[in-house]
Amino acid sequence: MINTIYIEQEIVDHPRTLEICARFPDATLISCGHYGEIFNRKAQNFRLQKENPAMILAKKHNHFLHQAPPEYGIGGEYHYYFSHMLNCIYDCRYCFLQGMYRSANYVIFVNYEDFQAAMQEKSKEHGDKTVNFYSGYDCDSLALDPVTRFTAEFLPLFKTLPNSWLELRTKSTQIRGLLKMEPVPNCVVAFSFIPAEPGRDLEQGVPQLERRLEAMLKLCNRGWKLGLRFDPLIYQPGFKKLYQELFETIFSQLPLAAIHSVSLGVFRMPDKFFRNIVRLYPDEKFYAGPFSSQHGMTSYQRDLEQDMMSVCATQILEYIPKSKFFPCDDAYR
């Protein structure tokens, strides 16, 4: 439930602002000049704010698309990610957002039309090469879809951009919007998973694995292409068995033909974010784990990381062909 909505003066009359505010008739509306006055201020505690986050409606002025590292790709030549929203309604203890942002408030950039113009331009610029646009790096693509109407607004664009693909990355079961529309052939609805056991403690508010699988099956029956994202891989003693069970559960239920891509990557984040999170959650056992820092990134100790990638890659390739497999480390391709 959103109790407070901050609104940039510049977009106070934007139709999307009015539409979103209408969904929260009891919320206190507070005007602001620029969302950064609230979101970027020092002296904020992400952990405390997560208990009752506010919403900030803002306009993005530039940098609509960011180049994504090719090793995080799912095929294709060019990779861009974009964020119509900052922060996520879920509270995953391993998530880098809590170390990257000072505030847990949800920022929604309401000027979708400017994001779309940037995508059209980029798509045109690359001619007939395949361009992937990834949503869901800085937020969950679907979790707030009933409020943001993100899919209803963005997917029609991709019908006009045949060389471009849109990845919606999510842990949500908010698929009503997708089920109402015709499947878009160049869209992948990608669901992230970790095994249920660490998930119970590390993924607060995330729908249970079974419910996400049900959502995937509904989408698959409707003709949507599905993605599976085992990223981040989470270590705990017995991880091999836990992941084996997870893969078995998922791949035994989803038809191979519906699976567009499977990606794999171990837990990793910039050292600075990791330090910030440890300061926020000094009582969190997960962060006391076998991590080490290399080249400014914190991840599991190298041997362990390789073992996890190798074991999981082998297990996954028992279910899918290599052509659908996109590990974040080239060594496992």
Added chain:
Amino acid sequence: MINILIAIHCEAKPLLKHFGLKGSTDHGPFRVYESKELRLIISGIGKVSAAAAASYVFARYDRSPSSAWLNIGTAGHAAYPIGKGILAHKITDAGNGLSWYPPLILKAPGQTETVITVDRPELEYTGTAVYEMEAAGFYATASRFCTSELIHCYKVISDNRSRPASLITKDFAASLIAENIPEIDALIQQLNGLATKLSAIVEEPPPLKKMLANWRFTTYEQYRLRHLVRRWCLLSDGNINSDQSFTHCKTGKEVLSYLQSVVDEISLHSVEPQ
């Protein structure tokens, strides 16, 4: 601890009585009253006085990052009824146009509103905001000392277009604050809850103090020790005996080296999440 800042003594009187606050024997530039859980300072009127008083409390009494800060006072509004309590959701300094937005993660005991801090009493009551004279100085300063979720401003409407500020007497100001004690109480209780939560988060792991006393560590080593002891405690679920474990260590460096090996070993076998 909650630090309450009030501009004038007559506004503070009902709170001193209600919370049983006793005057501090410390004869400083500001009058300070205390109980076990609350501290109240009389700042004087204006944003500069408010900023100075907040700094004084921080420097002289309370450097804890988990203490809460609350500015209470009277204010004017064009139309709000006299005696209405308001929690600030936006504070603007009329002098320089800067604004602050106290995060509302607590449940406001009454209405919330934009508060504008002015240098001279606002008699025209233009716009829809609440006018007063301390909040911006208080908020800008207190937010250097602790996280902004723990800093709030609560104002009671003392004047409006029908009843101008010239009619406010000391007794009247005191009665307005007294009438709103239930809301102030509710606010303080919630702030206390947040402060307690934060204080538990920032608490040092228990063995650390003893280890710092037993061996010498450089500043960097202390940082490493804090990090390792925290991990050690979490991974061992608190079942540790720092007296026995390190008896063979003669120096701080040896402690760090041994602790690192212990933590590395157990981290691979016991990282199931809590």
